[in-house]
Amino acid sequence: MEHLRRNKVCDLLKSTEFGKEVLVKGWVRTRRGNKNVNFIALNDGSIIHSIQVVIDMANFSEEALKPVTTGSCIAVKGILVESKGQGQTVEIQGKEIEVYGTADPETYPLQKKGHTMEFLREIAHLRPRTNTFGAVLRIRHAMAYAIHKYYNDNGFFYLHTPIITGSDAEGAGAMFRVSILDPKNPPLKEDGQIDYSQDFFGKETNLTVSGQLEGELGAMALSLVYTFGPTFRAENSNTPRHLAEFWMIEPEMAFYDITDNMDLAEDFLKYLMQYALDHCMDDLEFLNKMYDNELIARLRQVIENKFERLTYTEAVEILMASGQKWEYPVSWGTDLQSEHERYLVEKHFGKPVILTDYPKDIKAFYMKQNADGRTVRGMDVLFPKIGEIIGGSQREENLEALQRRIREMNIPEKDVWWYLDTRKFGTAPHAGFGLGFERLILFVTGMANIRDVIPFPRTPKNAEF
Ligand code: 4AD
Ligand code: MG
Secondary structure, eight states: OGOOOOOOHHHHHTTTOOEEEEEEEEEEEEEESSEEEEEEEEEOSSSSSSSEEEEEEEEEOHHHHHHHOOOOOEEEEEEEEEOOTTOSSSEEEEEEEEEEOOOOOTTOOOOOOOOOHHHHHHHTTTGGGGHHHHHHHHHHHHHHHHHHHHHHHOOOOOOOOSSEEEEOOOOOOOEEEEESSTTTTOOOOSSSSSSSSGGHHHOOOOEOOSHHHHHHHHHHHEEEEEEEEEEOOOOOSSSOOOOOOEEEEEEHHHHHOOHHHHHHHHHHHHHHHHHHHHHHHHHHHHHHHHHHHHHHHHHHHHHSOOOEEEEEEHHHHHHHOOOOOSOOOTTTTSSOOHHHEEEEEIIIIIOOEEEEEGGGGGGGGTTTTTTTEEEEEEEEEEETTTTTEEEEEEOOOOHHHHHHHHTTOOGGGSSHHHHHHHHSSSSSEEEEEEHHHHHHHHHOOOOOOOOGGGSSOOOOOOOOO
C-alpha cells in the first residue's frame, strides 16, 4: 500500500507527526474564509470526521480556489500541523491543490445539511457522501466482517448456497421468477400452461428466499455451517422493515436442539453489539447525537440482559390480558404482528425476547413437530424498535414425520427429494436460524427505515440505481 502515497484522513487525525508533508485526497464538504485565509473541510470516507485544510491566501489566487466548492474532489499536498482551532487537534497547511473533479454549486444536490431521508433516497447514488450514510455504510461493513469473524472463530464453515433455486424454502409463494423464455410468446404445453422444460434450466426457477435447505445439506456433513448471502421476496410489503432484496445470515448446526439454537442466537447478537461498541464508536456517537439519543444505551441493554424466553402460547396470554387496543387482534393461532412483538419487548419485559413453540399452521414445513400435535419447535428473536430480528427452529429430522407434513402442506415430494434424502441417510437432530442483516443494521444504527441501511434498496416499484 506504500506506493499509494495518499494519507487517509482517519490516519492523519490520529497522527502527531507535526511538520510532516502529507497528501490527502477527498471530497470537499465546505469551504469558507476571507481574503487572507480559507478553510476547507475535506472528507475521504475513511472516518466520519473531515480534516481541515488551511489555505494561506498569500500563496493562492482566488481563481485557483474557485473550483474548490462543496462536492468537488481534490488532492491537497501540505504540512500536518497542530490545530489552534476548536473541534480538531490536527489540520493541514495547504501548499498545493489539484482539482480532480468540480461540482457545479447550481446543480450539486448535497449543498446544505439536513436533507430529508426521503430526498436522500432519490439520490441514493450520492447519499454515501453524507455523514449519515457514511456512518451507516461503515457500520454495515464492520458488522459483515464481525459476522464472518464470529463464525470463523467458532469453527463454522461458510457455505455458499445457490441464489437461483427450484425450491421454495419458506413456502411463502412470493418469489421472483428466473426465466429466459419470451414473455410475449412462451412455449406452451398441451394443456395451455407455460412449458418450462424449454426454459434455461429445464424447469421453473426462482431467486432464493432462503439458503436454509441447502445449508442443512452442508450441516449434515460439516456439522457447523453458515450462509451469508442475498435473499429475495416478492411480497408486496411496503413497511419500514421489509425489502424485496435483503441479506441473510443463516447458521445451521448438526446436533443442536432448540435450546442450543437459542443460546447461539443470543451469544451471536451480543457479540455483534459489543463489536459495534468496540469498533464503530465515532459513527455510533454521531448517530446517537443526530437521530436517536438512546441508541448506544440500547446496544448496551442487549449485552447486559439475559433474553427473556417464553412460548408463543404464554406470549398470547400476556397480549390478550394486556388490555391494549390492537390494530390486529390476537388469539391463539394468529401470527404475531410487529405491534405485538414490540409490546412484549418494549413494554412488558423491557429486554429482548425469544418466543418458541409456535402453532404449526403459521410456520414452515421443516420445523420439528412437538408431541402436542399442534405446535412446532420454532423460535423468533424479538428486539426493541424492530420486532422480529431472527427466525429459526429445530428441524424435523424424522423422515416419516417430515413426509407427513409435506403431504399435508401439498408440497410435491419430487421437488424436495434431495432434502428428504438427508433424513433417509444418516439423519441427525439439527437446528438453525436466519438473521436479517438489514434488520440488524437498523437496530445498530438506530435508523428508522430499512431503506436507509442498504446502499441501493429494492422495494415495490423501486429498482433505481
Ligand atoms: O423468518 P424468516 O422468513 O426465516 C427464514 O427464512 C428461515 N429459513 C431462516 C432459517 O431458519 N435459516 O426470515 C429470517 C429473518 C427474519 O427474522 C428477518 O430478520 C429477515 O430474515 N427478513 C427480512 N428482512 C428484510 N426484508 C424482508 N422482506 C425480510 N423477510 C425476512
Ligand atoms: Mg420469520
